[in-house]
Amino acid sequence: MFIIRWILGRIILLLNVVFAPKKRHRPLAEQQKIDAQTQSLTLYQYPACPFCVKVRRAMRRQGLNIQTLDAKKSPHKDELMAQGGKQQVPCLRIEASDEVQWLYESKDIIRYLDQRFA
């Protein structure tokens, strides 16, 4: 079972590279403004998870430079469980001035990014 999942994961990663979406390019000043905003965002994810790939592709399409953390590794795995509430990826950590929100579900994450940065 592990080997099948591993092979499927490699295929997903390969297809993701071969069919990489076009990265959005903005004027420098505009991109710097967006980069400042995305500093408060972190994506907890697994490299070969199809739902995470979907979110990373959406980020690329939008030209969003969001930090990604591998949630299989410590301490990210423990942070996700302890603060997010469940061991599920992708999960977007959204830090605002006075609170932190942990947003699960690839569809909801993509909708959030599209609405905020479109």
Ligand SMILES: N[C@@H](CCC(=O)N[C@@H](CS)C(=O)NCC(=O)O)C(=O)O
């Ligand atoms: N409906 C969720 C599905 C996410 C999902 O199933 N993620 C898997 C990885 S591909 C997961 O986190 N499984 C729990 C685990 O690996 O511990 C979404 O669209 O984000």
